Amino acid sequence: MEQSLHKLIIQVSLQKFTFIVQHIESKQVLHFVSEGLNQNRTIEDQLHSLFAKHEILASSFEDILVLHDSNLNTFVPTALFDEQALGSYLQYNTKVFSTDFFAFDELTDKNINNVYIPYVQINNFLLDKLGEFTYQNINTALVHYVLDLSTIPKEMEVYAHVQKDHFELIVAQEGNLILFNSFLYNTAQDFIYYLLFVYEQLKLDPETVALKLLSRIDKDDSLFEQAYTYIRHVEILEEQATLAPSLLLHYQVPKQHYILFHL
Numbered sequence: 249m250e251q252s253l254h255k256l257i258i259q260v261s262l263q264k265f266t267f268i269v270q271h272i273e274s275k276q277v278l279h280f281v282s283e284g285l286n287q288n289r290t291i292e293d294q295l296h297s298l299f300a301k302h303e304i305l306a307s308s309f310e311d312i313l314v315l316h317d318s319n320l321n322t323f324v325p326t327a328l329f330d331e332q333a334l335g336s337y338l339q340y341n342t343k344v345f346s347t348d349f350f351a352f353d354e355l356t357d358k359n360i361n362n363v364y365i366p367y368v369q370i371n372n373f374l375l376d377k378l379g380e381f382t383y384q385n386i387n388t389a390l391v392h393y394v395l396d397l398s399t400i401p402k403e404m405e406v407y408a409h410v411q412k413d414h415f416e417l418i419v420a421q422e423g424n425l426i427l428f429n430s431f432l433y434n435t436a437q438d439f440i441y442y443l444l445f446v447y448e449q450l451k452l453d454p455e456t457v458a459l460k461l462l463s464r465i466d467k468d469d470s471l472f473e474q475a476y477t478y479i480r481h482v483e484i485l486e487e488q489a490t491l492a493p494s495l496l497l498h499y500q501v502p503k504q505h506y507i508l509f510h511l
Contacts, residue, residue, distance in 0.1 A: 254278070256309040256378075259386065259508045260370055261317035262287065265298055268508060272310055276490045277509060279304060280497060295373050305377070312381035314374060315508065319414065319430035321364035321385045324352075329361045337363045353388040358395055360425055362388045387416060389507050391428060394418045397460075397485075404450075404457050408443065408475075409506065410465045415439065417446055426450070436470035440478055447479075454479045461485065463506040 258267040262285065269279035281302055285294050299305050320342050334350035344365070353362040364385040371383060394407045398420035409416040413434070419427040427450065431442040447454055458481040465471055465484060476482045489502040489509035502509040 254307070254309050255311040255313070256305070256307075257313045257315065257508060257511060258374070259315040259317050259505065260367065261285075262291065262367070264317070265295065266505060266508060267302075267305070269304065269307075269309075270511075274490065276492050277495060277502075278492045280495060280501065282505070291367075291369060292373055295370070295377075299377055312378055313511070314371070314381055314383040315386040315389060316364070316366050316370075316383060317386045318364065318367070319387065319416070321362055321387050323360050323362050323391065323425060323428050326356075326359045326361060334363050338365065351383075351385075353384045355388065355392055355395075358392065358423070358425065360391075362391070386507055387428070387430075389511055390416060391418060391425060393507070393510060395420055395423050395425060398423050404452055406443075406446070406452065406457060406459045408459065408461050410439075410461060410463045410471060412464065415442075417442070419446065419450060419452075436474040439471050440474040443475065444478060456480070458483060462487075464500065464504045 253272055255270045255272050256267060257270060264282060264284055266282040268277050270277050283298055285291065320338065322337050322341055324337050334352060335344050335348065338344050338350070348365055349368050351364060351366045355362065362385050366383065374381060390409055398405050399422065401422060404419060404421050404426065407418040407420065414430055414432045416428065416430050418425070427446065433439045433442065443459070444454070447457065459475055459479045460483050461472065461475070462485040467484065472482065472484070487502040487506060487509065491497060
């Protein structure tokens with residue numbers, strides 16, 4: 249691969265390692281891999297095996313971005329942000345320890361910072377294998393993407409990024425972040441409970457405030473049916489990833505990895 253033309257984007261959690269190779273100018277996705285990780289084996293051993301298996305990771309890239317797929321994060325307005333107090337922002341929604349390493353992503357054009365706990369051992373491994381790269385929490389990319397979509401004057405909009413067992417809920421108004429939270433769910437009833445709870449807490453009218461769904465959801469899903477029962481305006485945002493003609497992927501793949509495919 250020519251170094252000046254390709255970007256490597258990795259999405260990694262303690263359960264899964266996924267990456268795409270993307271043409272920088274066209275944004276076309278040229279290569280996609282997703283592998284599960286076994287929590288009974290060390291993360292380093294598994295990453296060693298993955299790098300040996302997928303030789304493309306040894307290519308030269310113009311840019312490398314690593315997305316830490318974790319909901320151990322919180323958004324803080326720039327006006328209230330203190331870089332010396334990162335742990336204090338997280339202590340209300342997750343258990344933090346004195347040994348934890350904290351990081352933050354700046355969304356300067358949105359006047360907010362995303363404070364989170366990165367996967368330090370994964371970063372160290374990737375630094376040894378890939379050299380210099382940029383990393384950020386995956387919800388930084390998600391919120392930035394959603395806020396860029398939220399352009400209707402004065403209107404509140406609710407976005408749900410739906411995953412297999414959890415979803416991120418974002419409330420935006422004219423490109424400004426009103427609320428971000430992540431919820432675990434087991435059933436469609438759990439899903440609608442959390443949605444309606446947020447609508448109630450923020451005094452949003454389900455008859456007028458639209459809900460926009462993205463990621464792994466279709467109109468025949470029970471989640472969609474529940475949402476449409478209680479919220480008048482429900483829309484599924486279609487994925488718009490640009491795929492190379494030779495890349496034969498199931499249509500659900502770009503939907504399930506919505507953030508990765510839409511950077």
